Amino acid sequence: MGRTITLTGADSGRSVVAEVGDMIEVTLQTIGPGQYGDPILSAGTVLFLDQELVGPPNPGGPTQRYRFEAAASGQCAITIPHTGGFPGGPEMPSFSITVMVQ
Numbered sequence: 001m002g003r004t005i006t007l008t009g010a011d012s013g014r015s016v017v018a019e020v021g022d023m024i025e026v027t028l029q030t031i032g033p034g035q036y037g038d039p040i041l042s043a044g045t046v047l048f049l050d051q052e053l054v055g056p057p058n059p060g061g062p063t064q065r066y067r068f069e070a071a072a073s074g075q076c077a078i079t080i081p082h083t084g085g086f087p088g089g090p091e092m093p094s095f096s097i098t099v100m101v102q
Helices: none
Strands: 004-008 015-018 023-029 046-053 063-070 074-080 095-101
Touching: 004 015, 023 074, 023 095, 063 095
Parallel strands: 004 023, 015 095
Antiparallel strands: 023 063, 046 063, 074 095
């Protein structure tokens, strides 16, 4: 097993480099109603492992951790959409990264 690459919502829009066997953990905090949904992966070079709620309950919204594994050489775009939100208000933006697996 390789290293763990730890990302947060501040990393959205970035490209990251991973090696086959590396783990990628993405921790996202919702502010207000709603939560992050199921990730969308553009290629099989990265595998989605699981998602869990982390930390103590926060009145601002849930904190979610997503775990992925770099499985094969290539490029994969990962998008995690945000669902819900204030009625009639702006949605929280989706989280997205590009992973280059070596």
